[in-house]
Amino acid sequence: MPWVSYLPSLAQGAFVTAWIxxxxxxxxxxxxxxxxxxRVEGGRAVSTLALCYxxxxxxxxxxxxxxxxxxxxxxIGISFEPVATGILVLALHVGAYGSEIVRGALASVSVQQHEAARALNFGRLHTLIHITLPQAIIEMxxxxxxxxxxxxxxxxxxxxISIADLTFRAQSIRNLTLDSAGVYTLTLLGYFAMSLVLMLVMRLIERLARRGAAFPRAAHS
Structure with a gap:
């Protein structure tokens, strides 16, 4: 099968995709x-800056x-290597969408627990680290x-931007062989396999967290 000859190049691209x-x-x-x-604990200026980002x-x-x-x-005189650029932009994307997840999870912790912490004379930082975050992380x-x-x-x-990831290598092979069906079928399977592994890892982390194995304090808060 000619598809087999595509695998080494696609595997290299998949490694780059996974790393990024x-x-x-x-x-x-x-x-x-x-x-x-x-957004939740910062003052007006810090909260506004985080909101703008x-x-x-x-x-x-x-x-x-x-x-x-x-x-x-x-x-304007600031440049990064292609891989560094890709990681930076994707990280900023994750940070922006993830910040809303964090904000919502922190806000979901009941007011009664904050009141109890104040009654026990806990400071804001102590309350955040030992009470709010352990519970919020599980929800996130x-x-x-x-x-x-x-x-x-x-x-x-x-x-x-010329990064030789899985998609780039698939397109390069397709341009040489004109075998769109074979190349893109393998590419789809490659992304699906990586998504499946990532999903299983995240579910394992979630299961451990809910059992209190990953975040023991959350189980006793």
Missing amino acids: TLAAIAIGAVLAFVAGIA TELFRGTSLLVQLFWFYYALPL LPAFGNLAIETLKLSSLVSL
Whole structure:
């Protein structure tokens, strides 16, 4: 079967896709927590800044963001390698959408628990770390799982800035062989396999969290 000869190149592209996706999710998760907590616990200035970031990256096209960072930003003297650009833009995307997940989960913790914390003379930071966050994280995980899979699928856009990811390599093979059916069938299967693995990992983390294995304090709050 001629399809077998495509696998080594597609596998290399899949590795690049996985690396970019995982790096973007990791960095984006940090941004999501910073912005989400700032929205809830920050002062007016910090909360407004976090809101501006969130709305800017949620309200504009990811593809245009990618082109702006890759083609426009160097015009003012700031440039990144293609892979770094792809990771950065995807991370900002994850952070913007993830911050709303964090904000909503933090807001879902009952007022009574905050009142109890104040009655016990707990400070805001202590309440956030030991009471609010452990419970909110469990509520965030399903939504973060969906966001992670969405990020994997959106990572195909980085092929447009010459990153040799799975989509880029599939298109290159297709241009050489004109075998659209074979190449794109394998590409679809590749994305599906990576999505399945990512989904299983996120569900495992969620299961551990709900059992109190991953976040023991959440089970006793």
